[in-house]
Amino acid sequence: MVNLQDPRVLRTRQLIRDAFRALLRSKGFDAISIKDIARHATINRATFYDHYVDKYALLDETIEQAFHAMIPEEVKLAKAFTAERCEQLILMTYGYMVDFYRICRMDSKSIASHVDEKIKNMLEQTIEGIFLNEDNRRLPTCDHIKILSAMTSSTIYSAAYRWLTDGEQDRADLLVNIVRPYVMNGLGSYRER
CATH class of the missing domain: 1.10.357 (Tetracycline Repressor; domain 2)
Incomplete structure (x- = not known):
């Protein structure tokens, strides 16, 4: 479980959210993969899953x-x-x-x-x-x-x-x-x- 008060966690989550919003503008939700989000956020897939269960949780x-x-x-x-x-x-x-x-x-x-x-x-x-x-x-x-x-x-x-x-x-x-x-x-x- 990640510590939501840790500045590194907050920064990583913001990178993920920013990457997701950028992808929503260009690709549409169905076309977005976790790999796309991770690449745009400059993190690996495992780090994404440390923060979110899936892209639906991120959307919510x-x-x-x-x-x-x-x-x-x-x-x-x-x-x-x-x-x-x-x-x-x-x-x-x-x-x-x-x-x-x-x-x-x-x-x-x-x-x-x-x-x-x-x-x-x-x-x-x-x-x-x-x-x-x-x-x-x-x-x-x-x-x-x-x-x-x-x-x-x-x-x-x-x-x-x-x-x-x-x-x-x-x-x-x-x-x-x-x-x-x-x-x-x-x-x-x-x-x-």
Whole structure:
């Protein structure tokens, strides 16, 4: 097991991640081999396997790191799911998808599905965290919070994905104007019960 606090380990992992991202831009995920990653990172294959089980584990870490780096500080510290936080999550999710799909050549439907599922799960966890932080306990049970988080994240993700695939990429403000009221009205009707 590697010591994740060791500067050499951190440096090696960064070399691997950088090589992987460079290869994603040029080859696409399915065409990338561990040998390719190791060669680009200037390490041997055994060193790669000291750090990652396979390229799927590396993909997961890459997705997670990029997603968490894009979450605005106000969202991380939010005590309530407000219209402003909703807007930030819509723009962040859309921006993440645009960046990821632009950088990565999604040459495999299974990989695209994997990436999409990962994004959906991270968005849902982020929203659930905000709901759990809410000062007033208008959301009665943990089960309700999980369901509301799933519905809210699905709405945001699906709308952002559709916006990306339908080519409205230069008008994220319109996306926000469509999705934010829908989400906030839905949550408002639930909270008024």
